[in-house]
Amino acid sequence: MPRKFFTLIVALCLMSAVVPTTVLAAEEQVIGSPNLTVSSSDIEFRASEDATLNVNVINNGELLDGGRVEFENEVKTAKSVQISIDEDAIDAPIEVNTGTQSLGRLVDGDQQTVGFDLEIGAAQPGTYEIPVEVTYQHPRVIAYGQFEDTDRQNREQTVSETIEIRIEDRPEFELTATEQTTVVAGDTRQVSYELVNTGTQTARDATVRLETQTPGVFFGKQTSQSTTTSVFVSELSAGDSHAFRLQMGAGPDVAGGTYTVAAGVEYENQNGVARTSDPLSTGVTVASERNFALESMSLTDFRVDESEARIEATISNEGPVPANNVVVRIGETSAVSVVNGESAVGDLTVGDSAPVSFTVAIPNEAEPGSISMPFSVEYENGDGDIQTLSTPLRKPLEIQPEQDRFEIVGVNTSVTPGGAATLDVQLRHTGSEPVSNANARLFTNDPLSSSDDGAFLGEIGPGETVTAQFRVSASGDALPKSYGSSVEVRYDEADGDTRFTGSLSAGIPVSDSEGGGLPLLPVGIGAIVLLGGGAVVYRRF
Structure with missing residues (x-):
């Protein structure tokens, strides 16, 4: 390396060492904060209803x-956002059924909506303030430098605002x-409702529109069924009610249960503006069938070979609805022949009862014992249509x-062997109806006979006892004892039929001859013999 270049490098390093450190440590700061506001677009509510208040939370x-973009976004972001409503500060009968709700993070420009369930009582129409509190955290200042750690000044903040709602x-x-x-x-039938x-x-000028929701359930008659109907109410003031009745029905295949009827009200308010109510609903109950009970059964002369056996009972309407023009009939049965098998009752409201009676004939070939007797019930519905109970009412009856109709209760005569006397036979009428043209006839066997074997008895009432008088003779060889005989009674019933009793057994007593003993012998020897004989007889007895 050239010497001049090396000298330059060393000089530059020395100059750098003497530059003040404050220049390198100079800080940069980003300062800002979230700006949370609350609002609601659903502010119209009604008294006495459950409702939801939707609160919008907006961060501007x-x-x-400013500074680095990421730090700018951070100081404007709300963290750990929580929102609540202060129920105690509401000046109205309103309960808040939703507690504090968490929203998490809310960045700049973002919006979230939360719902609070309200239970509004009988609040008067007007405007009410709902206090809302929003709590959140955020860094207010972020300081940073080239050679230093980033520093954040965090804080928690609460925003209190109100939302105005209006009770309509x-x-x-x-x-x-x-x-x-x-x-x-x-x-x-007619079904009753109240608006x-x-x-x-x-x-004013309110129209109640109703619609059934179940196939087979309808308005109107069976012949003119409709799933919709309407009722007009000219005026209905606050707090008032209007009762109305509708003809409703159900098809035969509809199962028993309660079914929904939807409704709505179209009306004009006090300013003459047309309005429609919220959807309404009510119900109608369908029962599978009317219920009747046949009780307190009573039988009269219900026995074999009886032409007028009577059946009496009580029919009761056990609901669930009234029945008009009720008629009870005896159903088909091979055990008896129906003489009068229909009993008209009339109208029966729920819980009402009425007596019914029938007459049957029981043939002589019938067997005594229990039989099952069917009774059908017929009635009219609200449209006047004739309906019949699908299953007859069956009752066990005992044939006796x-x-x-008559029985012998006494026999009296003084007939003796070889003699004749009057025979009195006492007969009691055991039937339940009076009879007329009654005649009694005596039938005797050896050693008895009768020269007058008929007696006219006339009209005899139930339970009455009469005496039939005959003339009876006993042969000389008759013994002092009772001999079997019989009496037969012929009589006319109230309907004109002539009937006969069977053979009524009667024991006719034959008494000892008056004076008794042996026949008289000549006087003299006869008296001695008699005296001797009397001694013998005495000793024998």
Whole structure:
């Protein structure tokens, strides 16, 4: 290396050593901060509703002293951003059901939206302030140099702002079903609803539009079904209600359950401006079928060979809806023949009951024992259409053995061997209806006979006892004992039918001859013999 060049290098190094150090350590700074603001576009709310307040958080960062781009962006970025609403500072019946929410980082020019769930009570129409707090962290100053570490001055900052919301002065509606909201599948009826204005302003010229949401559920009659209908309400002031009824029905295949009915209200406000309410909903209940009960069964003369056996019972409507012009009928059965198988009841509201009665004939070939008797129930629906219960009501009934209408309760006669006497037979009528033209006939066997075997009894009431009088004779060889005989009664029933009893067994007693003993012998020897014979007889007995 040439000597002059080496000398130059050394000189330059010495000059560098004496330059002041403050020139190399001179700092550069970037100064700025985020600028967070809050706002909301959803400020219209209604009293007595659940709502969501959407809050927009916007960062428009500020730069006071610039420098390197990355440091400029950093001082304008908000970190660990959290937002909350101070419920205690709200001067209104409003509850905030959402707590503090975290947004993370929010760079310059960025915006994020968070929702807060509000429960608004019966707040009066007007404007209310919702206090919002936003807390975040950021470096206010970033200092840096060529040969030094970068220095940041961090700080935490809270921004308090308010959002104004307005509780509207307007009508609000609720649509509720009353207790009469049940229809039967395959049927129609009047269903009751009530529209209530829960808002703060009168609604005029209101039209309630309703629509069913389930196939098979409809408005109108079975012959004119519709899925939509409407009701007009001329005026409904705040706090008032309007009750109305609709004809509704369900097809026979609709399963039992509660189904939705959607609705909405079109109205004019106090300024004459047309408005539409929020969507409303209510319901209608479908029952699979009406329920009836047949109870308190009572049987009269329900026995073999009975032409007028009676069945009495009580029919009850167990709901869920009224039934009009109810008729109960005996169904087909081979055990009996129906004489009067229909009983008209009339209208039955839910819980009502009424008596029913029927008459059947039980043939003489019927077997005593239990039978199952079907009863069908017919009624009219709200449209006047005749409906029949799909499944008959079955009841077990007991057929009693055959029983005559008369029974012998007493026999009295003084007939003796070889003699004749009057025979009194007491007969009791065991039936439940009076009979007329009753005649009794006596049937005897040897050694008894009768020269007068018929007796006219006339009209006999239920439970009445009458006496049939005959003339009876006993042969001379008859013994003092009872002999089997029988009595048969012929009579006319109330409907004019002539009937006969079976053979009513009667034991006719034959008494000892009056005076008894042996026949008289000639006086003298006969008296001695008699005396002797009497001694013998005495000793024998």
